[in-house]
Amino acid sequence: MSQQSPQTPPKRAIIPIHIAPQAPCCAPSSPTDHGDDHGHTDSCCGPATQAAQLVSPSSQEAPPDAxxxxxxxxxxxxxxxxxxxxxxxxxxxxxxxxxxxxxxxxxxxxxxxxxxxxxxxxxxxxxxxxxxxEAGQRPTALPPALPMRARLWLAVSGVAAVAAEATAWITGNEHHPLGAVLAVVAILTSGLPTLKKGWIALRHFTLNIYFLMTLAVGGALIIGRWSEAAMVVFLFALAEAIEALSLERARHAIQSLSALAPDTAQVWLGSNWVSQPVEQVRTGARIRVRAGERVPLDARVTQGQAALNEAPITGESLPVEKQEGDTLYAGTIVTNGVLEALVTAAASDSTLARVARAIQEAQSQRAPMQRFVDQFARYYTPIVVLLALATAVLGPLLTTQGWLHWVYQALVMLVIACPCALVVSTPVTVVSGLAAAARRGILVKGGAHLEGGRLLKAIALDKTGTLTHGKPALTLVHSLGALTDTEALRLAATLDHHSAHPVAQAVVQGWEARAAGQAPLSEVTAFHSLHGQGVRGDIDQQTWHLGNHRLLEDLGLCSPALEAQLAEIEQTGQTALILINRAGPQALLAVSDTLRPESTDAISQLKALGIHPVMLSGDNALAARHMAQQAGIDDARGNLLPDDKLKAIEDLILEHGHVCMVGDGVNDGPALARAHIGLAMGAAGTATALEAADVAIMDDDPRKIATFVRLSHRTSAVLKQNIALALGIKLVFFGLALTGHATLWMAVFADMGASLIVVFNGLRLLRFKD
Structure with missing residues (x-):
């Protein structure tokens, strides 16, 4: 007997949190903190690494010893x-x-x-x-919901049931021998599974639809309603078949996620490319993917350039350019070009597999509405059965109509009694909502979180890597002397081309984006890195310095006018650099993290939903406020350590109620755990974020936060509609049965018809459009 030990984190708590083992990572610092070459603390964790470290433990895990x-x-x-x-x-x-x-x-x-x-x-x-x-085994595909043999027997049953009804109507005799034979044929061809399940329920004292249907059909046969019993059995079987096909559609919506990756991969073995099943391809293997093909496994590009459609992972259909060193995700599509790559994860541990697995597990976590419905149904069915029994007993005593009439009405009520429509509506709706979110690159880890999004009144957002790109970019070049801005940038890029510091790379990338091709970079001799200050080197036999405010002071070149310009730059959260030669300061450059172009729209959408956005940042308050103003956020809080962010979330909960924390870094861990919903940004490819976050945005688009909230509102609305429909239809037919106007036909339509209505209504979420 193979057993699996749970591989899940402990029950959700505020603190302590678990941090996945990673290389040491320093927190974001203000522009004035001590650092290395450019006086800016090196952020050794990019957004992807930070996302991998955040943990927000799940709330529905089994005890660790189970x-x-x-x-x-x-x-x-x-x-x-x-x-x-x-x-x-x-x-x-x-x-x-x-x-x-x-x-x-x-x-x-x-x-x-x-x-x-x-x-x-x-x-x-x-x-x-x-x-x-078995542990790690991929479940085999389920058989078709309605195989051809079942369709054939259903057709035979339908013909026999209609013929039995026609015989009774033409002859005016419910007990006609031909009608009875046809009724038996209809019941045997489509009713045996129902009768068998009804017998099992009876043996185990379980009140369910099969027990109630079996009782109703048996009662109808006893009182001589043969043709009607046959028609009820056929209609019930037909409705179950339609419901099974509808549920199969929801199942395919989920299974389609894991089916996106191909079954085989082109692997380099010895001296040839060989097709291998993906399950046999090991980490480190060399694979090839050509235009029009899907990437079989997570990998890192080693050769080639191509554009990929990453919609299966991120929900973004615009092609993404990939080159050497970039990450490939299983299931994504190469639209042009050819790539060779080294496999970084086995098939069972690819990003796509983890997403599909997370959604599969999310289906078992019942939403609050679902738990309410289950609890309601537990009391509802016995009460209705007792009401049906009372109808059969008291009806003849309190009215002039005979016992046969009231027994028939009691049988009608038994068919209506099962809360199948009520109970089936919630899982179908939740699964449809989970699938709709996944198609948009939003992984929701359970119905409770999907339903909880509509309750949010405030959302706290980390600045770096969430609203911003999370890496420095060149924002200003200003000549102070005879140099043009372009020439000043060329000289600065020439010096920084020899430094691996992120700020230096931002200057080089700024040159490549603005002026590359206009003039080549020069040769640098006598290059030196000045720890905590900047760099120095000789260009064309002239010594140049490029560094921070501290370097300017050490060289004794400060002036009130230059101090004022530097202060203006630094107050907006930017890092100021000064280009200096023997004649003095020649140019000012500024580097800073930049706002994502989608962030402003994302904040506007959240405000339109009535949600109060708050920025929480470890950077200085001036830098946080400056970036918040650009994004349209009025409430910005800076200089926050992890415990400060936790305290901010607790204050927001007291002020607003339900709160979401959005982040991508280790410093956000305690706040993510404390918030009602912890949302991880940029989680594609990061196992810890996928497994630990309540909600994970697979790419870096903050607009998907509002999409998640809107989908939560839509899901909740559909759940309420389904409950109202299921109960409303049953109440109407209860009334008809109590007044003696309902038939078994009507009862079947009331029960299974309501089930089909709520199932189809729930499936509408698969077509959710934001």
Whole structure:
């Protein structure tokens, strides 16, 4: 017996948080902090690394000492079977928790048992034959919801049921022998699965739709309503078939995520390219992907250039240019060019596989609305059954109509009694919402978070890497003497071309973007790095310095006018650099983190949703306020350490209620854990962020935060619509049954018709358009 031990983090808590082991990372600093070459502390963690370090523990994890085992149960595709399994397994000693994935027909059991044979025997006893899913094994594909044989028998049943009704109507005799034979044919061809499940429910004292339908059909046969019993069985089977096809559509929406990666990869073996199954390709293998093909595995480009469609991962359909050193994600599509790359993760651990796995697991975490519906249904069905019994007993005593009439109405109420429409509406809606989010590059880790997004009143956003690009960029070149701006930038780039510091690279990239091609960079001799100040080198036999305010002071070249210009730059959160030769300062340059072009629109969308945006930053208050003003945020708070961000979240909760924290760095960990929803930005390719965040935006587009909130509102609205529809339809037919005007036909339409309506309504979320 293979068992899986849970690989999940501990129960969600404020502190302490778990930080995944990484290389040491320094927190963002203000422009005036001590640092190296340019006086700016080296940020050794980019957004992707920071995202990998943040942790926001899940809220629905089993105890750490419980083992885990997964079963495929092909007979389980409805909340009816879920309740039957719960009633059977939950009282068993050693069972810790049961998680159900009805769409994927998977049951996960958390337990403290040495032998699982009693569990398997109990499942077999209730007709739920389990198939063990081994640790790490990919579940086999489910059979079609309605195979050809089932369609044939359903057609035969329909013809027989219609013929039985026609016989009764033409002859005026419900008990006509031909009608009775046709009714038996209809019941045997489509009703046996229902009757079998009804018998199992009866044996295990479970009130479900199969037990109630079996009772209603049996009662109808006893009182001589043969043709009507046949038609009820056929209509019930037809409705179940349509519902199964609808649920299959939702299942395919989820399975399509993991099916995006190809089954084989072109691998370099010896001296040839060989096609290999992706499961056999090991980390470090060399693969090739050509135009029109999907990337088979996560990898890093070693040769070639190409444009890729990364929509399967990030939801962004615009092609992304890839070159040597860039990351490739499994499932993305090469639109042009050819790439060679080294595999960085096995097929089972690719970003795409982790996303699909996370959504599969999210289906088992019930949303608050779903828990309410389940609790409501637990009391609703017995009450209605008792009401039906009272109708059968009291009807003849309180009215002039006979017992046959009221027994028939009681049978009608039994069919209406099952809350199938009510219960099935929530998982279908939640799964559709999860799939719709995933298609847009938003990974939501459970129905509770999907539903909770609509409650948010304030969102706290980290500045660096969330609203900004997270890396320095050249923002200003201003000549102070005879040099032109272009010539000053060329000289600065010539010096910084020899430095690997991020600020230096920003100057070089600024030259390449603005003036590359106008003049080549010069040769530098006698190059020196001046620790904490800048760099020095000889260009064309003339000594040049490029550095910070401290370098200017050490060279004794400060002046009131220059001090004022430097102060103006630094007050906006930028790092000022001065280009100096023997004649004195020749130019001012400024480097700073820059606002993402989408950030302003993202903040506007959040405000339109009635959400109060707040910026939380470790940078100085002036820099934070300056960037916040550009983004349209009125509330900006700077100089915050991790504990300060945690305190800020607690204050926002007291002031606004439900709060979300958005971040991408280790410093955001405590705040992410404390907020009602922790949202990770730029999580593609980072295992820890995918596994730990409540919600993960796969790319760096902050506008998707508002998309998530709108999808949450839409999901909640559909859930409420479905509950209102299911209860409303049943109330109408209850009224008809109590007044003696309902028929078994009507009852079937009331129950299964309502189920189909709410299922189709829930599936509308798959077509969600922001």
């Amino acid at each position: 083992a885990r085992v997964r079963y495929r149960i092909e007979q389980m595709d409805c909340p009816t079977e879920e309740r039957l399994i719960r009633n059977k397994l939950e009282p068993m000693p050693g069972i810790v928790r049961l998680d159900f994935n009805l769409i994927g027909r998977e049951l996960t059991i958390y337990h403290r048992l040495n032998d699982l044979h009693p569990v398997e025997e109990a499942l077999i006893a209730i007709g739920m034959g389990p198939h063990l899913i």
